[in-house]
């Protein structure tokens with residue numbers, strides 16, 4: 674989904690300021706082999722949180738060598754029963770492969786049609802760009818998946834956090850009307866997220 678690169682590579686200078694769509698390149702003379710390798714996905718993510726899942730990102734912010742190349746990856750760890758909650762990526766389609774465990778993977782289209790399947794190790798899925806999707810660990814033990822994106826910065830709109838924990842908060846009137854519930858339900862949801 675990202676624009677095509679105009680040179681072999683453009684390792685991001687994340688500290689550079691300036692108005693560009695992306696990040697400026699660090700000088701080629703300062704570029705080393707280390708810029709093209711990344712071990713941030715080698716460690717298991719900490720799943721001790723309300724969702725029981727952790728997404729570890731390898732996008733341009735974590736791995737500057739990806740800058741302008743139009744690709745990124747994530748590692749997603751799941752405790753038993755863990756959920757990578759409904760979210761969407763505004764700038765990328767996603768493909769993924771289950772490495773360990775059993776995941777219910779689903780997405781919903783713009784016409785509110787839900788597609789899903791339970792996957793185990795070695796099986797793949799694809800999430801079309803921008804559509805709301807999730808993965809739920811439905812196996813006995815922990816689960817692990819790796820995902821890949823056609824953007825160096827896919828972005829992630831995590832619906833429960835976006836709607837209930839924004840800064841500043843959305844007006845109660847918006848949420849009570851949108852979900853057809855009373856304010857105490859909205860406050861109950863917020864309190865679970867520490868808001």
Ligand code: GLV
Pocket residue numbers: 728747748749757767806807808820
């Ligand atoms: C999974 O949906 C991910 O965004 O890595």
Ligand code: MN
Pocket residue numbers: 760762767800806
């Ligand atoms: Mn995703």
